[in-house]
Amino acid sequence: MEDEEQLDLASRLTQDHHQSLKLWLRMLSCTVMIENEIRSRLRTTFGITLPRFDLMAQLERHPQGLRMGELSKRMMVTGGNITGITDQLEQEKLVVRVPDPKDGRAYSVKLTPAGRKAFASMAAVHEGWIEELLQGVSGNDKTQLIDMLSNMKQTLRTTP
Known part of the structure; x- marks a missing residue:
């Protein structure tokens, strides 16, 4: 009897581990598919890379600017990647580096007015793309997925 319980436990652990791996791969697959499509559309429509868009999005959320380390x-x-992206955006006058008032050796990066305007138009189109890509998922399912992934994120934060 004890051997049967051990076998059942081993079988269940294997199944749970397999299910966890399957979930991870499914989430990763969906993320990569969406990311690749957004990457392609950003490049084609706006001539911008996803990392440049993401950096501008971070700065849009923090109008006071962010230090390079914080962006990283x-x-x-x-x-180094942040520096390269910032250099490109600065050459296009979409961002500006400003001395950090707390530390004269450090700089914060801010969107310029032109950067804000450019990002606002890109962000509106980007949001439409995401809506289009996820249109096959019902509103209820989206709400449920958001809740479940929020719980997962909280669990991951507390897991050593």
């Missing part, structure tokens, strides 16, 4: 953390990319 928020975008989960290296400081």
Whole structure:
């Protein structure tokens, strides 16, 4: 009897592990599919890369500006990548570096008025694309998925 319980437990763990892996791969697959489509549309429609769009989105949410290190953390990319993206956007006069008042050696990056205007028009189109790509998911399912993923995110934050 004890051997049967052990076998059942081992079987259940394998099934749970398999289910967790299947969930992870399904979420990743959906994310990559959407991201690739958005990448392509941003490039074709606006001549901008997804990382440049993402950096502008971060700055739109923080009009006071963000330091390079903070941008790097928020975008989960290296400081070197942030510097390169910022250099490009600065050359196009979409962002500006300003000395950080708390630390004279550091800079914050802010959107320029032209950057705000450009981002606002891109963001409106981007939102429409996301709506289009997710139109096959009902409103109730979207709400349920948001709730479930919020719970998962909270769990992941507290898991060592």
